[in-house]
Amino acid sequence: MIDDKLLSILVCPVSKAPVEYDREKEELVCKASGLAYPVRDGIPVMLESEARQLTADEKLG
Numbered sequence: 498m499i500d501d502k503l504l505s506i507l508v509c510p511v512s513k514a515p516v517e518y519d520r521e522k523e524e525l526v527c528k529a530s531g532l533a534y535p536v537r538d539g540i541p542v543m544l545e546s547e548a549r550q551l552t553a554d555e556k557l558g
Contacts, residue, residue, distance in 0.1 A: 498539060499525070509534075510543050531556055
């Protein structure tokens with residue numbers, strides 16, 4: 498679970514665009530860069546090396 502206040506200030510370290518929290522996958526998603534950052538034990542891991550590439554469907558959805 499990510500605090501709404503924290504979520505409002507987090508941005509993607511690659512694109513500097515805002516991120517959205519995907520509660521189901523426990524990830525912070527940036528459609529601008531096409532990356533999803535994991536959230537582990539409630540802590541966002543905002544490292545490009547830890548991010549996964551979004552699929553084409555995820556980018557469109």
